[in-house]
Amino acid sequence: MTHHSKNGHRGALVAVIALLVGCHGAGAYGHAPQYAPTDDETAAVAGSREYDPVMAQRQPEEWRKGKVALFGVVESRAPGPGGQALLKLSVRTLAPRNLCDNRDDDDSCRVTVSSRDFGVVSVLVSLRADDDVGPRSVAPKSLLRVVGTIGQDVSKSDGALVLRASWYRHWPPFFYVTSSSAHDMRQ
Secondary structure, three states, rough: OOOHHHHHHHHHHHHHHHHHHHOOOOOOOOOOOOOOOOOOHHHHHHHOOOOOHHHHHHHHHHHHOHHHHHHHEEEEEEEEEEHOOEEEEEEEOOOOEEEEEEOOHHHEEEEOOOOOOOOEEEEEEEOOHHHHHHOOOOOOOOOEEEEEEEEEOOOOOOOOEEEEEEEEEEEEOOOOOOHHHHHOOOO
């Protein structure tokens, strides 16, 4: 075998390994036993603090300083200013581990959030085209991970603070689970 031929085989082997690793990643919807943030999520969340609805209501001026991050299940969606979507989110906490239907198959794992909500927040967000319309668009029961800043305004419908999203990640309904789904997944 010539030197050139060995290098060609190595290159092909590296390409196959890269393809296999890429196929078994957590994917867009985080199919892994532990929550797997995307690279852009890690960058967006850096320097933010997890949203605390009680403290944000008590100390709104303090919470308007800097970025906040949260998980929330969409309760409603309405048109917002400038083509944005105005979402009402039920704030949830991320579970320490994702629920998996089969512990030997990461594809059976789903991002898992609390069944119980911890308050409500309104979010103004510019949705990407595939999240704006279509079968997997942001709609009631979607899960979002949102990073943004709390504005001066409050929701006209319920007085909730309004978070202006600078980044988001979306899971359509049935692409994530709540902690109460643990019983359902084990049957």
